[in-house]
Amino acid sequence: MPSVPRHQPPLPFVHPAIVPPPPLPPRPPVISRPHQLRRVPPPIYHAPPRLHFIHCLPVEILCLIFVIGSEDDSYLPIAVSHVCRTWRQIALHTPSLWRRITLTPHEYMWRHRIYRARACTLDIELLPWRTIAGGIRRSQELNPYTIQWYMHIALPYIAKWRSLEIVYTEYSPYLWRATLAGFYSPAPALEELSLIYRLNDDTQKFLLFSEQAPHLRRVTVDGIRLVWTRTLFGNLTFLDYTHHGFTSGHQAVHDVISILVVCHRLVELRVLFPRGQVARLPSRRDHVSKRAKLSSLARLQLSVDGSDIPFELAHLVTLISTPRLTTLRLVDLGHSYHSFPSLKSFFYVYSLPPTLRSVHTNYGWYDPRMVQPMVQSLPKLAEIILKRPRAPEQVLNVNTRAKSVRVKHRTGSTSRTIAQDSHRHYYRIDQANLPYYSNRV
Numbered sequence: 001m002p003s004v005p006r007h008q009p010p011l012p013f014v015h016p017a018i019v020p021p022p023p024l025p026p027r028p029p030v031i032s033r034p035h036q037l038r039r040v041p042p043p044i045y046h047a048p049p050r051l052h053f054i055h056c057l058p059v060e061i062l063c064l065i066f067v068i069g070s071e072d073d074s075y076l077p078i079a080v081s082h083v084c085r086t087w088r089q090i091a092l093h094t095p096s097l098w099r100r101i102t103l104t105p106h107e108y109m110w111r112h113r114i115y116r117a118r119a120c121t122l123d124i125e126l127l128p129w130r131t132i133a134g135g136i137r138r139s140q141e142l143n144p145y146t147i148q149w150y151m152h153i154a155l156p157y158i159a160k161w162r163s164l165e166i167v168y169t170e171y172s173p174y175l176w177r178a179t180l181a182g183f184y185s186p187a188p189a190l191e192e193l194s195l196i197y198r199l200n201d202d203t204q205k206f207l208l209f210s211e212q213a214p215h216l217r218r219v220t221v222d223g224i225r226l227v228w229t230r231t232l233f234g235n236l237t238f239l240d241y242t243h244h245g246f247t248s249g250h251q252a253v254h255d256v257i258s259i260l261v262v263c264h265r266l267v268e269l270r271v272l273f274p275r276g277q278v279a280r281l282p283s284r285r286d287h288v289s290k291r292a293k294l295s296s297l298a299r300l301q302l303s304v305d306g307s308d309i310p311f312e313l314a315h316l317v318t319l320i321s322t323p324r325l326t327t328l329r330l331v332d333l334g335h336s337y338h339s340f341p342s343l344k345s346f347f348y349v350y351s352l353p354p355t356l357r358s359v360h361t362n363y364g365w366y367d368p369r370m371v372q373p374m375v376q377s378l379p380k381l382a383e384i385i386l387k388r389p390r391a392p393e394q395v396l397n398v399n400t401r402a403k404s405v406r407v408k409h410r411t412g413s414t415s416r417t418i419a420q421d422s423h424r425h426y427y428r429i430d431q432a433n434l435p436y437y438s439n440r441v
Contacts, residue, residue: 128169164192218237265296
C-alpha cells in the first residue's frame with residue numbers, strides 16, 4: 001500500500017448541486033415565420049362604463065341650460081356646483097351664471113357672486129321677499145336703513161348693471177330717497193329698469209343716472225315721479241306706465257302725454273290710471289292740446305282697475321297718434337261682471353285705428369254689440385279674443401272678405417255669418433247717451 005506524503009493538501013469539497021452542467025451544443029438557425037402567418041391572440045374586450053346621457057352634452061349647451069335655469073332660481077348656480085366635479089368646474093368658469101344678484105342680508109355670498117361674474121353685466125334685484133333653500137319665499141323687512149345697506153353692495157358696480165328691478169309692497173316713508181340716493185353715476189350697460197312702489201307718498205321727482213343710459217330699452221314704473229329726458233328715455237321700445245296718482249284730471253293727462261312725447265320710439269305701451277288715490281299736487285283746468293305721435297307703436301294695452309273707465313284714460317287716447325298699431329289689449333283688472341257704464345262713450349271719443357289686426361277684450365270691456373262694428377269697420381282685423389266672467393276664453397277668427405266670424409272655444413269651434421243689415425258702428429250713438437266725456441273732453 002503506497003503511502004501518501006504528509007505535505008500534500010487535501011482536495012476541496014464540492015457539492016454536486018453546485019457543479020455547473022456541461023454546455024449545450026449550439027442550436028441550428030431557425031428561419032422566422034411571416035407576420036401574417038403568426039398566431040395573434042384574440043383581443044380582450046372591455047365594456048365601456050355606462051354614462052348618463054347628460055354627460056354627453058357639449059359644455060356650451062350645458063352652460064346654456066344652467067344660465068336659463070338661474071333666471072328663475074337665484075340659488076341654482078350653487079346647487080349645480082355641488083353635483084359633481086365636472087359641473088362645478090363648468091359653473092365656476094361661466095360668469096353669466098352668477099350675474100343675478102338678489103339683495104338680501106347674505107352680504108358675503110352676493111359679493112362673492114359679483115366676483116364670480118367677473119366682467120359680465122349684472123342683474124340687480126331688490127324684492128320684498130327672499131328665497132331660501134328649497135325655493136321657499138320669506139318676506140324681509142325693508143326700511144330706509146336696510147335698503148341703504150343693500151344698495152351699498154351693488155352701487156360700486158353701477159357701470160355693470162344690465163337690469164335693475166326694485167319692488168316694494170309695504171309702506172315705509174322715504175323708501176325711494178333711500179334707494180335712489182346713489183344713482184348719480186351713468187349706467188352705460190343698463191337695458192331694463194323696473195321701479196314699483198304703489199304705496200309711495202313722496203312727491204319728489206328723481207333724476208336717474210345723470211341722464212345717461214344709452215342702452216335703456218324697457219322701463220316699468222309704478223308710484224314714482226321721474227324726470228323724463230330724451231337722453232335717458234329717448235330710446236325706449238317698451239313702457240309699462242302706472243300713474244303715480246299725485247295728479248288727476250287734465251294735469252295727469254298732461255303728465256303722461258309729456259312722457260310719450262319723450263318716448264317717441266315705443267313699440268309697446270301699457271297705461272294704467274289707478275283708482276283710490278288722492279291727488280296731492282295742484283291740477284290744471286285748461287284742456288290738454290299737446291299731442292304725441294308714436295310712429296313705431298305696434299302694441300297698446302289700456303288697463304282699468306276700477307268700476308268704470310277713468311276720464312284720464314279716455315282723454316289720453318284721443319291725443320295719441322298710432323299709424324302702425326296692430327294689437328290692442330283692453331284689460332279689466334277688477335274682473336267686472338258687467339260692461340263699464342261709459343264703454344259706449346269711450347268708443348265714441350276713440351276711433352279704433354284701421355291698421356288693427358288683433359283685439360283682446362275682457363270682462364268690463366266686453367259688450368256683445370261691439371263685435372260686429374269691429375269686424376265691419378276694421379279691414380285688416382284677423383282675430384278678436386274675448387274673456388267673459390264664468391266662461392272660457394274665445395277666439396273669433398275674422399274672415400274680412402266674407403264678413404264672417406269663426407268662434408273657437410277650448411272645447412271646439414263653430415261658425416256663423418254676421419248679418420249685413422246691422423248698424424255699422426255701434427259706438428256712433430246719440431249725444432244724449434254720453435255721460436260725461438262729451439262735456440269734459
